[in-house]
Amino acid sequence: MPGRDRDEAVPSGKRVLALWCPDWPTTAAAAEAGRSPHDPVAVLRAGRVEACSHAARAGGVRRGMRKRQSQSLCPELTVYEADSARDGRLFEPVVAAVTEVVPMTEVLRPGLLVMAADRAARFFGGEELLAERLADVVAGVGRGEEADGRGRAVIGGVTARVGVADELFTAVLAARSGQTVSPGSDAAYLSTRPVADLVVEPALSGPGREDLVNLLWRLGIRRLGAFAEMDAADVASRFSSDAVTAHRLARGLPGRRPSRAPIPPGLEVEHVCDPPIDRIDAAAFLGRRMAQELHERLSSAALACMRLTIHAFTERGQRHSRTWRCVEPLTPEATADRVRWQLEGWLTGRAGSVDAPDSPVVRLVLEPVEVVNPSGLQYALSGAGLPGEVGGGLGDQARRALVRVQGLLGGEAVRVPVRSGGRGPDEQVTLVAFGDELRPPRDPTATWPDRLARPAPSLLVQAGAEVRDAADRPVTVNPRGAFSAEPVTVRLGARSYRLRWWAGPWPFGPGTARAQMLLADGRAVLLCCREAEWAVEGIYE
Template sequence: MAVAAQCRRTDRTGRGPARPRVRTARAGGRPAPESVVSRVLVVWCPDWPATAVGIEASTPGVVVSDSRVVACTSAARSEGVRRGMRVRDAQRRCPDLLVRTRDPDAEGRMFLAVAAAVSEVTPRVEVVRPGLCAVPARGPATFYGGEEAARVLLQDAVVEAGFDCGVGVADGLFAAELAARVEGGLVVPPGGAAAFLAPYPMSVLDRPELTDLLDRLGIRTLGAFAALPAGHVAGRFGADGALAHRLARGEPPRPVAPSAASADLTVRADFDPPAQAEEVTFAAKRLAGELHESLAEHGRDCVRLSVEIGLADGHVLQRLWRHDGALSALAVAERVRWQLSAWRTDAPGHDEDAVWGGVVWLELTPDQLVPAVGSQDALWGHSGVDERVSRATDRIQALLGHGGVTRPVLVDGRGPGEQVIKVPVGDLPPGEIPDGPWPGRVPAPAPAVVPPAPLPAAVTAPDGAEVRVSARCAVSGPPAHITIGEAPPDAVTAWTGPWPVAERWWEPERARRRARFQVTTAGGAAYLLAVEGGRWHVEAAYE
């Protein structure tokens, strides 16, 4: 497979001071491209979150986040499963449903392979989001003999790389994406975007609040919405409604706003000695903060960002990332990490722990600027809270070190203490944790409290003898009392178990054999207990 980022030789050494240094250039500006109606060619990979976690389209499967379905395969849709469903509702419709947790980082890293396949056919590929990338249609259409020929060629290139896709061409990104979603792909004639979009439901705008309100007003299609006077829409629904109205009419999301060439807002970090992926990702967050401040000073928003990474062997990794909103510092760092991870994965014979001798410089360049329209604070003042928290976290990390601030990450495992790990903020979870099925896993619901270390306990039968579990999982007597630490004994009102677990029996030095019980007590508490080597302990508590 082709490497997942464009590369070229360069004579820039990137040598600098001993620590990463951030420099913001202010002279020799490059003009921002004009926002005009242009022909756009879009490559769309269906059900990309499911593809990223390894679920095939022929397998009924869903990807979930916060107990909701965020993506499902075509086989699952044929059983009535839809996005937005609760997991239990989806499983009720399809009992054999394969459920996987969403992995945004895997989506980003894997999609760069699709972008690389597209870049083999035409340059200047911009990633809109994992699962969707776009290129200007004019160049490929001229070179390959028409838009339909370019569309078919790009589709074949992505399919040969091992990914299903649809390719569409239309006036503007929004119409081109919907054209790519049509079975087999579609070329919408120039000037025909409004007619093409008219029959689509309002839900394709992905603005639930606006869609619900317009539905109550009897406006249920893009054509009906586009027929409303633009001035009335802007006055009633504000800037977001006006942007949606332009999309429904087949126009670019922002009107043409010519402006003089502004100062070069490129920010750069040099690394001496060459840095590895973790240090580069940390520097990317600080660079993004510098870039945001510069954009605010100039009254601009960046809708397309160019990320260039210079490697010690002279290669340069370059990728365009589009985002119609503001990319947070953490989101920029994620994209930098995706580029490095994809290059390490695809580079032949390359060590996973080194990126071609290290990274010597990193540049972030706002490739397309538009006038900033500002943002409206929420009723209770919560707008921008996540961004402020992210910047505060960055400052604390700078003081305490990269591992000074961690976040809990849910992973697969058997015990409750094994299903949560701490990861430095901005880092990926470790990739060596295998998926299920994890026989002997603690059943749902998950315990609410997991102590840092198991609490010693004693479990006795009605006759006062300690409860024991044999090698064949035979219980010597029903649990009647439980004593945790030095606390007084508490009567057991109900119990279930044992659930035996034998781990790593093929490695005698690391082998473990234990049995788990769930108990409730007269004091109103519920515990997950485990007995190992004849000793009882409390693994977790329920609330």
């Protein structure tokens, strides 16, 4: 068709179904404690609400609230600490029940799974009938069962919502309202959605996605349709690599293309268990060993794993398989977590159920299903300002390189930044020798009176400066914390610049103050006055 965008989404006949269990962390926490998921329940992480049940939201509780505030709004609220292992273990019966209906499923995270819907919909007579069938199956998980006397929680009364669309991202959003998006209508459906939907699902959000959404909101972009109308080249040149992915999602295009390269042989990791495994601790230990071996093979082949299938075989030949999909390449730690979640949920399943193991596990296989070239991936700077793995820290190659430099130049020759406390921007970052304990000299969470207000300068410098008034006399800060005269020009090196705007001064001690000044050439600088001497502390870009 003339004028058609070559990247425009075209109905391909392939459909994606997403099944979402709302507030899964609270459902799992309540089940483990023997409470109803319909009670006011909240899950905390670092003292703040990470997830809350519908009853808790009806009482005024919201995500991000502190524990004391949430309990004051809802006195009957029960709080639990976040536990990803508990969430994964208790989600296993739900996955098993869904797999009985549609064999091939992918778990994005505990509480959310996806599957190809085209063939299953034809088998059940349509997408709506398939969605109803899956919702009924999930609602029946654990119904009428009781704990078996060994302290194992039984999930019951699980609510599930199903969404169907052409693309995975659209299906996940549609599942939150239980909708089916017509074929070829993803872009139209997304155009009216709020831009905050880009971060509503953590399993599909890359690093820095929240900052992108906040920036788009400040720019006046409120809907995904407005973001989708931006030129792809402009997004790539002005924003991060994750913004390019988010832009494709907003346009209804695939968020990540499948790898074109075939999976080379020899990546699969298999272990024969001798003796057979029937305990969680043994399975977790083996999972860590196999995860490390898998990623050594991936590194040798210069590949990264995006989708992984975990197979477990029992003595009597029973097979238990799950496929895990991630928005970022799996790390050894993330792989070991998924092995533990899957086996813990299976091995602790109710005896006598259809999916319960009939005997101990004798063989475990980790099979990469989708691999990509890691050189084409964009990593966020984390840890010490170098490409880090999930959860922070340095990669093995970067760590070995820094250790070698220390061996050549000395331990203090390599330093890494640590967030610290202080009033000025230069005080809020402390350099610590690599390998030492990353303990800041000043508490960054403490209250610092007279702390410089945000935004902080993007570039920290140390350079002398002079501030002068209309009569070309030096301007200082008087004992009352004010300018001795109105500043008119700033001298940096051999050149003088007229001021277009200034703010401050903000004193933070006797005879010391900071001020922000906008120069005639458009540069904005942060100046600091100490003992009647000015210096440039930072530059705003």
